[in-house]
Amino acid sequence: MTLVPVAEALTRLLDGVEPLPAESVALHEAHDRVLAEPVAALRTQPPFDASAMDGYATRAADVAAAPARLTVIGAAPAGRAFDGTVGPGQAVRVFTGAPLPAGADTIVIQENVRALGNGAIEVLEPTAAERNIRRAGLDFREGDLLLEKGRLLDPAALSLAASANHPRLEVVRRPLVAIIATGDELVAPGDALGPDQIISSNAYGVAAAAASVGATALDLGIAADRKEAIAALVRQAVAAGADVIVTLGGASVGDHDLVHDVLTGEGMTLDFWKIAMRPGKPLMFGRMGAIRCIGLPGNPVASLVCSQLFVKPLLAKLGGRPFAQDIRIAHLGAAMRENDRREDYVRAVVREDGGRLVATPFGIQDSSMLRKLADANGLIVRAPHAPAAAEGDTCPVLMLR
Numbered sequence: 001m002t003l004v005p006v007a008e009a010l011t012r013l014l015d016g017v018e019p020l021p022a023e024s025v026a027l028h029e030a031h032d033r034v035l036a037e038p039v040a041a042l043r044t045q046p047p048f049d050a051s052a053m054d055g056y057a058t059r060a061a062d063v064a065a066a067p068a069r070l071t072v073i074g075a076a077p078a079g080r081a082f083d084g085t086v087g088p089g090q091a092v093r094v095f096t097g098a099p100l101p102a103g104a105d106t107i108v109i110q111e112n113v114r115a116l117g118n119g120a121i122e123v124l125e126p127t128a129a130e131r132n133i134r135r136a137g138l139d140f141r142e143g144d145l146l147l148e149k150g151r152l153l154d155p156a157a158l159s160l161a162a163s164a165n166h167p168r169l170e171v172v173r174r175p176l177v178a179i180i181a182t183g184d185e186l187v188a189p190g191d192a193l194g195p196d197q198i199i200s201s202n203a204y205g206v207a208a209a210a211a212s213v214g215a216t217a218l219d220l221g222i223a224a225d226r227k228e229a230i231a232a233l234v235r236q237a238v239a240a241g242a243d244v245i246v247t248l249g250g251a252s253v254g255d256h257d258l259v260h261d262v263l264t265g266e267g268m269t270l271d272f273w274k275i276a277m278r279p280g281k282p283l284m285f286g287r288m289g290a291i292r293c294i295g296l297p298g299n300p301v302a303s304l305v306c307s308q309l310f311v312k313p314l315l316a317k318l319g320g321r322p323f324a325q326d327i328r329i330a331h332l333g334a335a336m337r338e339n340d341r342r343e344d345y346v347r348a349v350v351r352e353d354g355g356r357l358v359a360t361p362f363g364i365q366d367s368s369m370l371r372k373l374a375d376a377n378g379l380i381v382r383a384p385h386a387p388a389a390a391e392g393d394t395c396p397v398l399m400l401r
């Protein structure tokens, strides 16, 4: 049987994927969303010449030398301009952010002023023109492009959009991924358990992987190994508006591997099934109209490694987010034997040792072993048919954390 190479599988999975349509969200809901439209300034900031300090607005000509005596003729707190003009020998009390009074061209900070009583002050330090003044438009001007389409809305971007007077933003809709576990042997954590049953664990990790790239996960629970049971959850996923349906298990060749039949019965066109990868060989991908269907292998490690390699890039692209695997070059901490035809993702502990990375594979790589996966912080990537490698040889490592 021909197995699709990993890189080709990813290319086919991402082929034609465009970011989802935009939706409008209030600023408080916009954190960690992706801009679907550029953001331009709806106003100039600051909108007026403003004081940058608490102090006194005056004419630089009058405070070029110190000490200098001035008469305070009024005040301008933030939010209220002084409506007169500062003349020779005069000053206006100002506070940070207040509009600069007409006639003034410098601000003397209050630490450099001594009050003399009766509205008179003495300036103790010479102060040059333009000191402590923010001219209108210092930050940005109306119409300026402030944030590019595709920008992830982090704290600074959100405050900037707010200061440019946008109460709402157009963002890429979050992809909705429906997750369906399959298998008579599965029971949710904490539920009553028969002697031949195991805990359904894959959905939790897959949902977390989806959330880590900005998708919303809808866990539809466990379908028994019957076509109608699986089909019912697939229909529920479609009705919920899923952009992606991820099934767990039932992707291999056993008597109860019904997922393919059900998905095609519900209208899926298969793109590929079975890839040259370990773990993850039974990976399945197809399309049901605009919905992308990924059949993840049931073995827990295969499910999660395939989530990292395929589900995350797909969801990131649908959500308009950049995504790249963190691949580094490390030195093997132990010899590895020759590889077969499947690209191998080998659970390993990667640590820094004397300025270089050393990746040591676990001796047992069974794809049911979640504990080993949780202990691993990287996956050594072994190309198909890679020759035997000695301790110290270099190898690519996909970092998991």
Ligand SMILES: Nc1nc2c(c(=O)[nH]1)N[C@H]1C(S)=C(S)[C@@H](COP(=O)(O)OP(=O)(O)OC[C@H]3O[C@@H](n4cnc5c(N)ncnc54)[C@H](O)[C@@H]3O)O[C@H]1N2
Residues within 6 Å of the ligand: 181, 182, 183, 185, 186, 198, 199, 200, 201, 202, 203, 248, 249, 250, 251, 252, 253, 254, 257, 279, 280, 281, 282, 296, 297, 298, 299, 300, 302, 367
């Ligand atoms: N004759 C062959 N047998 C198998 C092959 C093969 O090519 N020929 N492939 C093996 C590989 S590789 C994998 S991976 C598994 C995957 O098979 P399925 O996708 O059909 O998965 P299941 O048979 O349903 O389950 C496998 C295993 O995983 C457990 N499982 C399933 N779902 C969950 C879940 N949500 N949470 C936790 N554990 C789950 C299930 O109980 C089984 O133990 O097939 C090999 N066999």
Ligand code: MOO
Residues within 6 Å of the ligand: 277, 278, 279, 280, 281, 282, 297, 299, 301, 302, 367
């Ligand atoms: O994909 Mo399977 O995990 O090699 O057992």
